[in-house]
Amino acid sequence: MAETQGTVRLAAVSDIHYGKTSQGSLQTLFAEIAESADILLLCGDLTDYGLPEEAEILAQDLAGFKLPIVGVLGNHDYEAGYVDDVKSILTEAGMTLLDGDTCEIKGVGFAGTKGFGGGFGRGTLGFWGEPAIKHFVQEALDEALKLESALARLRTETRIGVLHYAPVQGTVEGEPLEIFPWLGTSRLEEPFARYPVDAIFHGHAHNGRPEGRTIGGIPVYNVALSLLQKSYPEQPAFRILEVPVAQTRSV
Numbered sequence: 001m002a003e004t005q006g007t008v009r010l011a012a013v014s015d016i017h018y019g020k021t022s023q024g025s026l027q028t029l030f031a032e033i034a035e036s037a038d039i040l041l042l043c044g045d046l047t048d049y050g051l052p053e054e055a056e057i058l059a060q061d062l063a064g065f066k067l068p069i070v071g072v073l074g075n076h077d078y079e080a081g082y083v084d085d086v087k088s089i090l091t092e093a094g095m096t097l098l099d100g101d102t103c104e105i106k107g108v109g110f111a112g113t114k115g116f117g118g119g120f121g122r123g124t125l126g127f128w129g130e131p132a133i134k135h136f137v138q139e140a141l142d143e144a145l146k147l148e149s150a151l152a153r154l155r156t157e158t159r160i161g162v163l164h165y166a167p168v169q170g171t172v173e174g175e176p177l178e179i180f181p182w183l184g185t186s187r188l189e190e191p192f193a194r195y196p197v198d199a200i201f202h203g204h205a206h207n208g209r210p211e212g213r214t215i216g217g218i219p220v221y222n223v224a225l226s227l228l229q230k231s232y233p234e235q236p237a238f239r240i241l242e243v244p245v246a247q248t249r250s251v
Helices: 027-036 052-061 083-092 131-153 177-182 190-194 225-231
Strands: 002-013 039-043 069-072 095-097 101-105 108-112 158-162 199-202 211-213 219-222 239-249
Touching: 002 027, 039 158, 039 199, 052 083, 069 108, 069 158, 083 095, 095 101, 101 131, 108 131, 131 158, 131 190, 158 239, 199 239
Parallel strands: 002 039, 039 069, 069 095, 108 158, 158 199, 199 219
Antiparallel strands: 002 239, 101 108, 211 219
């Protein structure tokens, strides 16, 4: 057996916010993705209010979609308290949802979780003070630990991180400074320093920047649908990234 280098095309988009009247609204986009990519990443806020009927509409629009789909949920998907139902509907529709989990598709390893807020750098909220503050910080710590555990289990040469909340400040800049702590946290960046990946995708910051980097130089892509529409009006609203994969063949 000989090993050769191939490529896999990832298409990524986030914050599609499917509502009760969204039937068919992204069919053209999904068709363009199917023509352009090998795998689709959906980085959270798949529904608008986290309602099962919204998830059902999205599942119907993806019924004829042939590519593997890897995703995470976002804060909107938790809003109505039906998150288990939303997960079940989308999983039954063929989507692989990551929540501190991993999967491998076409030689690419994916690790993902929703993430949480808390701020960046010196502005990161500390575990100190009232119980409410500690509960908030603990949620971010738990998400970061889930992410790190997933990253540690990846065994592929090519690895991708999938989040909803931002792990770096660079991709939320452009949003009001006051809401930075609600858009992500540096705690999500820390696991990637110990377990590097080839790229990180997230959403959530609709008015942020489409690209950034971790301190270690890993590219970070904000793929919120509305941001991509504003940033690249001349092209379809999804990010394409080609990644190398090792392939084996008989000789």
